[in-house]
Amino acid sequence: MTLTWLGHACFLLESEDGRAVFDPYEPGSVPGLTLPDLAADMVLCSHGHHDHCHAVGVRQSRMRPGFTVETVHSFHDLEGGALRGENTIHIVTVEGKRIVHMGDIGHPLSAAQVQAVGTPDVLLVPVGGYYTVDAVTAKGICDALKPRTVVPMHYRGPGFGYGEIAPVEAFTALFKDVTVSDSNVLDLNAAPAGVVVLRCPAD
Numbered sequence: 085m086t087l088t089w090l091g092h093a094c095f096l097l098e099s100e101d102g103r104a105v106f107d108p109y110e111p112g113s114v115p116g117l118t119l120p121d122l123a124a125d126m127v128l129c130s131h132g133h134h135d136h137c138h139a140v141g142v143r144q145s146r147m148r149p150g151f152t153v154e155t156v157h158s159f160h161d162l163e164g165g166a167l168r169g170e171n172t173i174h175i176v177t178v179e180g181k182r183i184v185h186m187g188d189i190g191h192p193l194s195a196a197q198v199q200a201v202g203t204p205d206v207l208l209v210p211v212g213g214y215y216t217v218d219a220v221t222a223k224g225i226c227d228a229l230k231p232r233t234v235v236p237m238h239y240r241g242p243g244f245g246y247g248e249i250a251p252v253e254a255f256t257a258l259f260k261d262v263t264v265s266d267s268n269v270l271d272l273n274a275a276p277a278g279v280v281v282l283r284c285p286a287d
Contacts, residue, residue: 085272089282091117099178102149106185107136116244116286125149128174130187151178156200161190181205188216198228207231210238212249219255233275244286
């Protein structure tokens with residue numbers, strides 16, 4: 085079972101039970117990134133912004149994947165959605181693992197949200213700030229959920245991402261256990277504990 089980072093907040097989850105794509109982005113919507121040709125059984129979009137909701141860019145099968153999907157309601161900002169709208173946290177349970185994609189979460193989690201999300205095996209969390217939580221707030225989300233593995237997303241790197249958001253180092257500096265991968269693919273059955281920084285396909 086693997087998780088492939090396609091840049092920004094887009095991931096491809098592949099397992100024996102099916103394939104899912106999280107938050108595919110429209111062509112030209114994220115500097116330095118081009119969405120590859122993708123096929124999946126399900127597309128999960130956290131919200132309707134063009135850099136997170138290009139479901140038509142993924143060829144979808146007619147197969148029903150053999151994993152469960154739960155959602156938790158949240159917001160894209162600190163003002164109850166008044167600035168940027170609503171956000172959906174997606175929780176996929178597959179092959180006994182709980183994979184949580186936070187979307188463009190823009191605020192700390194409430195106690196009720198922490199309970200609803202549960203304890204992730206893998207947490208995909210935005211860290212770049214400006215449009216989402218910043219590094220410190222993202223660290224607070226990690227502390228609240230206590231995931232085994234954290235994969236940061238939605239940040240700026242060399243040649244990719246929005247100029248107004250921060251690089252990943254602002255987030256990783258807050259942790260002791262950090263693995264920097266030379267690949268954009270994570271084997272979920274052998275994922276190390278702590279923070280795993282996947283290589284952006286734009287690199």
